[in-house]
Amino acid sequence: MRFNIFLAILLLFTVNASAQKVTKEQFLEIQKKLPIEKDRTKKANLFYKAAKYYIEKDGEAKKDLDSASLLNNWSINISKQFNLKENIGQSMLLNGEIARERGNSQHSLQLKTSALNYTLANDLKKECAAAYISIALDMPANQTLKKVEYFLKAQSLYKQAGLFYKEAETYTELAILYNNLDEPAISIKYANEAVKIKRRIKQYNLYKEFAMLALNLRTQGNYKDALAYALASEKNAENMAFDDEWLSLIYDLLGTIYSELKFESKSVEYYKKAIVVAKKMDDTGAVTSITLNTARSLYSEQKYYEALEILNSASKYIDNQDCNVGYDALYILIYCDLKKYDKARPYYEQLLRCDDGSKNHIAQEIMYYAMIRYLLKTKQAGQTYAYIDKLKNLATKNNDLFNLSQLEKAHFEADSASGNYMGAIEHFKKHKILNDSLYNVNKAKQYGDLQLKYETEKKDKNIMLLTQQGKLQEEKIRNAAILRNVFISGLVILVLFVVLLYNRSRLKQLTNKKLELKQQKINDQNDQLKKLLTEKEWLLKEIHHRVKNNLQIVISLLNTQSAYLDNEDALMAIQNSEHRMHAMSLIHQKLYQSDDLESIDMSWYIYELVNYLKECFTMDIKIDYKLDNECVKLDVTQAVPMGLILNEAISNAIKYAFKDRNHGQISISLKNLEADVYRLKIADNGVGLPEGFEAKERESLGMDLMMGLTDQLDGTFKLENTNGLAIIITFTKKRQLIH
Incomplete structure (x- = not known):
């Protein structure tokens, strides 16, 4: 049970x-x-x-x-x-x-x-x-209605204020509250409201809401949807910034659903995950409860001694040894199945002492199921009916088909032991009906839904086919009429053509000769144009190749000159110039190597430039580079200034952003915001700019250069100095001329 x-x-x-x-x-x-x-x-x-x-x-x-x-x-x-x-x-x-x-x-x-x-x-x-x-x-538990009233007022105020995420979270609170009040239908309603709002505002941390839906659907006996929501909750929690408490609960819920579906090995797997998280939080209450569930699954698999070992190992987490109904009940069930009734008896007597009317319905379920089992096994069936009736009332109130099915089975066993065989037969029939409803009706409904969907789709396809056939028939009739008219007209034209054929034949021959001469001239011109286009492409490639080589020569000269300089500022200036030259050289190299002479793929370019700069700087710190770029193709007039901006921004971040640190990150993204509008963002999580820094009062060549190059892009230049420095450039892509 x-x-x-x-x-x-x-x-x-x-x-x-x-x-x-x-x-x-x-x-x-x-x-x-x-x-x-x-x-x-x-x-x-x-x-x-x-x-x-x-x-x-x-x-x-x-x-x-x-x-x-x-x-x-x-x-x-x-x-x-x-x-x-x-x-x-x-x-x-x-x-x-x-x-x-x-x-x-x-x-x-x-x-x-x-x-x-x-x-x-x-x-x-x-x-x-x-x-x-x-x-x-x-508020205390006895002021539930007042608590609900306050939550609903808060939800309404958040909605009026436009704070829709907080409104959704308040709906989640209400779902949890009504779940604890054993009102699954209302709890489901509020959980769905929270999901609807979060999806509308594109907030997808839905693991709490999915868990509540799974919990309530399980209570109603809808295991198919309950399992689907529980698995969705697990996936969502593991992908979001989750609370350990909720992750533990989700694992525990999955373990419970799998156990009730008779997948005990899967159930134990999830219970063990839940225990790991509960121990990480040092939550002894959760460890106790989940350990109990684990032992119960092992009991369901008839691994009695392993279940006893689990129970005994958890004794250090139990705060109240005198009245822990969950543990006492499970000990009774295990010892009864092992036919060790003398060992079960102390736990049964303990539950009798605990049955003082103060327990909630959950504790009552746990106690009464175990006591019924003990009384049946020890041939005291007459004492079970009172407990069975109490449990039936609880299960009926909650529409708990699983427990109703098991209680009918218990009633059958009690009647059989008492000699009431007719009553036993009736209760066994009810048990089978409920059991079939629990495990088979959903499948039949799914089959019916699928069959209905199939028949509907088939009917729609037939209607569509008949419509198409009707249109095709109309088209055939229309084409036949057109063909008849064309034939008659053609016949008339043919007669006229035969009459005029002789008179027109000589003129036609002359016209054909003229056309052939013109066509020949056009073909010759096309050949010349193709040759010129090929030569133009070759010349453009050669130009890019030579520009690239010349830039490499300048870089080599600068590198050679730096060997004769001792002045740190001069060396730094030469190194900066080398990097800028290389940034431009990469663009001409790509254009030379590519069949596309009009544009360059900036995502490739950024990747190559970052690798080059990583090799150029030898740093004591570890810098991670995060690239998130779309395939953006720019012509050379925009690619060059963007390459220089990237070079300046990344070089400055490497050199100055991570002082007195041993680790840092530089992020580069190039995204298409809308039609022909793009945003380039180079950000680091370093020290940022000093407080009071004003871009207009700068004395930095690099900053001057970046802002000047932004003007060349016809873009806007923006600095964000929060948790490091971010340089954001928004510009419009120039359209290519069609040649």
């Missing part, structure tokens, strides 16, 4: 849709900016983010909470001084979070309510939605 552990541990991982954690790297950056920031709005926001960092740090040290409170108060003071309402609203809410972390839940609720009232009064939609969610997450 399969138990629903996934629902129980899902409660641990509810995610606040409005939260966005401040990382340590971001905090260090905030520390650098705070002393020099002049803008009051930005300064208040920096204090707020610094406060968030301290409250979100691992552990709950008092000094961290004190620091968070102090920084947040500074943010509030600045915000009030300059009437920064949005900052005031978010800082008021953060004060409530600080109070909650201090353990003062009543004061926390008062502060958060004040923040909510302030944001409502000032129509701050984003901050108001965050307040609703924060208050809802702190």
Whole structure:
């Protein structure tokens, strides 16, 4: 019998849709900016983010909470001084979070309510939605309807504010909430809403939503779609920046679905993956639950002793040895199958003590299934009916076809043991019907859908064929009429032609001779033009070859001259000139070697230039080069300035971007934005430009050269100085003249 552990541990991982954690790297950056920031709005926001960092740090040290409170108060003071309402609203809410972390839940609720009232009064939609969610997450379990109301208000506010991603995340919260309330249909509705919004805004981190859909569809007995969504969730999580908690849950869910579909070996494979992730997080609760699932799959494969070994190995993770119904129940099932009823008895008595009416429906399922098995095996069938009826009520409420099927089987066994053979037959029939519904009806439906689709497509093809045949018949009739008219007209023309033939024959002969002479002259001219075109192409190739050779000679002369210079600046100038010469030489070399004399493939050119520059510079640091270029062909008038720009930008990045570092990355991309509009971006993750640097006040030949060359491209030149330097040039490709 399969138990629903996934629902129980899902409660641990509810995610606040409005939260966005401040990382340590971001905090260090905030520390650098705070002393020099002049803008009051930005300064208040920096204090707020610094406060968030301290409250979100691992552990709950008092000094961290004190620091968070102090920084947040500074943010509030600045915000009030300059009437920064949005900052005031978010800082008021953060004060409530600080109070909650201090353990003062009543004061926390008062502060958060004040923040909510302030944001409502000032129509701050984003901050108001965050307040609703924060208050809802702190509500006790008995205020479910109020919690749902607050989530829906937050969703509406995010939608009004145009924050559609946060709206989708709030729908995901609602899906999780209704799943925990055993309302799978409503949970599915909200999960689908979240998926629809994220796809519309092209956000594809859907693993949480897919997991919720899989979980609820499994509860409803739709294993085909549940497995499809669970596998999609796994793939999406492994391709996105995922939470370890969710990955563990997804693996556990896949293990459960495969187990219930009787693929136990696949089930154990996924459970073991889930345990690895849970141990990595040091989550003893998850390790306990998933270990229990693993042992249960081994039990289903009748690997009883291996299952016992797994259970015994997990004893160190169990916090409450007195009433752990999952473990007690599985020990009962294993020992009953091994016919060691004396070893099962202590666990049965333990479950009797645990059945105090305080357990949720999941724990009740686990207990009652095991107790039914023990009572049947120890010939106490009469005591099983009460437990069977309780479980049937739970399974009927949740539309859980799998458990209903297994309960009918248990009822059959109880009636058989009690001598009620007619009742046993009826319950066995119900078990078979439910079992067939669970495993075969879906297949029949799939076959019916496929058959219907096939018949529909066949019918559509027949209609299309008949339509085409009708059109073809009409065309034949029309062609026959045309042919008849043409024949009559041709006959008349033929008679006239015979009459005139003799008179026209001599004139025709003369005309043909003139045409032959003209055609001969045209052919001679075409031959001459082909010869001239071939000579032109040869001359162009020769020109490019000689230009390339001359540039190589200049490079060699510069290289020779550099051997006689001691001045570092002069050497650097000569080396820069060599690189620029080589950048132009590569273009002429490609044009000489290519059959296309009008344009050059810039993706090839960038690759060759990067390899050349990598060889030219001997650096102590390791630099990775990331190339992401489309096939863009430019004529020589645009290829040369672009080659020089690339040379300057990459050389400067190699020489200056990674000072005092041992590793760096240079990214180069050339993309087509729209018709004939292209963007070249050379970026590094180095130190960037110094603060206060203004391009117009530059004293750099390289920067002058790049901006001048950008003008030659008729493009725009832009610098981005964030996490390194990015040079972005947007230009329009010149159209080739048709020769």
